[in-house]
Amino acid sequence: xxxxxxxxxxxxxxxxxxxxxxxxxxxxxxxxxxxxxxxxxxxxxxxxxxxxxxxxxxxxxxxxxxxxxxxxxxxxxxxxxxxxxxxxxxxxxxxxxxxxxxxxxxxxxxx
Numbered sequence: 001x002x003x004x005x006x007x008x009x010x011x012x013x014x015x016x017x018x019x020x021x022x023x024x025x026x027x028x029x030x031x032x033x034x035x036x037x038x039x040x041x042x043x044x045x046x047x048x049x050x051x052x053x054x055x056x057x058x059x060x061x062x063x064x065x066x067x068x069x070x071x072x073x074x075x076x077x078x079x080x081x082x083x084x085x086x087x088x089x090x091x092x093x094x095x096x097x098x099x100x101x102x103x104x105x106x107x108x109x110x111x
Contacts, residue, residue, distance in 0.1 A: 005073050005074055009098045010073055013076070020064070020080060035050045063079050
């Protein structure tokens with residue numbers, strides 16, 4: 001489903017790129033701290049969990065932020081929304097047409 005992301009929305013998404021990336025990285029780092037601090041587990045077990053967490057997190061960062069271009073911003077918006085980075089408040093700043101499109105995509109994804 002191709003989205004109706006117009007130039008205005010593309011420019012807006014570029015302005016919040018760093019904010020969203022920092023939020024995701026903060027979440028990843030917080031989880032890493034929790035894993036590393038779980039002293040009831042052996043160090044090797046914590047290491048393996050931390051490694052797995054960072055490997056999976058790297059894929060999420062790539063999915064949401066690698067190759068950030070106008071031509072694929074629709075996919076990035078869907079990924080950001082799925083990861084709960086693109087909040088309702090941020091979505092409300094998109095054009096109405098883009099909001100409608102995103103709500104349709106979300107509706108389809110729920111089924």
